[in-house]
Amino acid sequence: MQVRPAHPAARGALDISTPGCLPPARKSRKREKRMLSKLRRLADGHTVHVWDRAEAGVWGDPLATLERVAERWRRYRSATVDPAVTEHDDMLAEQPGGDAAYRQIGESALRVIAEAMILSGRTQFDTILDLPCGGGRVTRHLAQFFPDADIHVADIDAAKQEAVVKQFAATPFAFPHDFRGSPNRSFDLVFVGSLLTHFDRKLFERALDFFIKALSRGGIAVLTTHGRNNAAEVVRSPSFPEFKAKQFEFIRHIEDTKAKIKTNFDPEKAIVEQFRKDGFGYFATPIHSSLYKQSYGGSFSSPSWLLRRIERRADCAVLGFKERSYGNMQDVLILQKL
Incomplete structure (x- = not known):
């Protein structure tokens, strides 16, 4: 039986001259498209979450926010940060520039946290988590800047954590070292300095998820990364x-x-x-x-790669991203829990 060519307008419709299936060329093209689509999803798995409703930020009075942050800085400057460094703190020994650079990096954490306070309009944190605390490079500055906060610390090195708990009257925080599961409590401020910078992709993403889950509603996360x-x-x-x-x-x-x-x-x-x-x-x-x-x-993670991970989520918002910020070296991502 002779089959007449399909009318141009019908091209793309099912060709009934081939029983039960598409012509080989069209089947191949369709398979290629499906495969390409699958590969793209596997390569990045990227979908952007669109919030059901927009929630207005509680900014408060900007002048009052600036004044409260400035008051914390004045109080911090007028006192002396605990200079004692535990014998377990290898960061001081490995730090080029010695003691001055060690303290400058610790204080730079306060700078980015203060910027997060201004961005969020939030200047009071009842509970703070410093993970990893190391030998207290940042903890000593947090204790001085937030004397009214309950500071929790954690580190994969038990000796370091124990020393910091004792020196700064901090509360130890137990966490799974592979970051599987959920934290057993939440915090108003979470500082994560020089941790994600050491993780492979899977561990990085699990840790990122863990820290976002560790935030109380309206809580702020400040996370440092290696970038360009x-x-x-x-x-x-x-x-x-x-x-x-x-x-x-x-x-x-x-x-x-x-x-x-x-x-x-x-x-x-x-x-x-x-x-x-x-x-x-x-x-x-x-x-x-x-x-x-x-x-x-x-x-090493680029801003675009990081932000794609956050865009998928419904539970947090990006407040800021700043390159070459922490210690004038590492990038900083600032998030707020919704």
């Missing part, structure tokens, strides 16, 4: 070739073949091939991964 500035610093550092050589020397002693294949240990690849192209890059450092019993190293 840190990526440039790593590659241009005179010690970079030596660091990279040490990385590959460590890899030689890793017996787990699967870990070698699945995990990137090359910082240059993390920056050039991953971060620059996809917005997120990660390399593991074997010595720290072994110490903390999970993948641990250096991560």
Whole structure:
């Protein structure tokens, strides 16, 4: 039987001359489109959440907000920040510039928190979480700036956490080191300095979710990340070739073949091939991964990659993003719980 060609207007409709299915060429094109669509979803999984209703921010009087923040700064400047550094605090020993740089980085946390206070119009925090607290690099400044707050601290290093609890009369906070599950309580202010900067993509996203869940309604999260500035610093550092050589020397002693294949240990690849192209890059450092019993190293995340993670959520709003802010090195993301 001779089949007449379909009218041009009917092209794209089902061709009944091929029983029960599309012509091979059209089936192939449809499969390609489905596959491309699936790959795009797998590559980023990005959907933007649109709020059911817009909630107006409670800004209060801007002049009163500025005055209250300024008063905290005046009180902070008029007193002396506890200078004692615990023997467990390796950040001071590893800090280029020594004691002055150590304290400058700690104070820079207050600067970004003060900016978050102005952005949100919120100047009072009854409960604060500093995680990781380390040896108290930031905690000592929080205690001075917010003397009326109940400060909670946590660190994967139990000795550091115990020392900070004792020195600053802080409350210990228990948390799962793999950041699975939900926190057992909430806080008005959460400061996360130099933590997400060490996590691979999965752990990064779990930790981000954990910290947002740890916020009380209206609570503020200040999280630091490695961005374009840190990526440039790593590659241009005179010690970079030596660091990279040490990385590959460590890899030689890793017996787990699967870990070698699945995990990137090359910082240059993390920056050039991953971060620059996809917005997120990660390399593991074997010595720290072994110490903390999970993948641990250096991560780099772009503003766009980070904000896509927040756009998917219904429970928080972006108040600000500032590059080269914390310690004049790391980027800062400021969120508020809705």
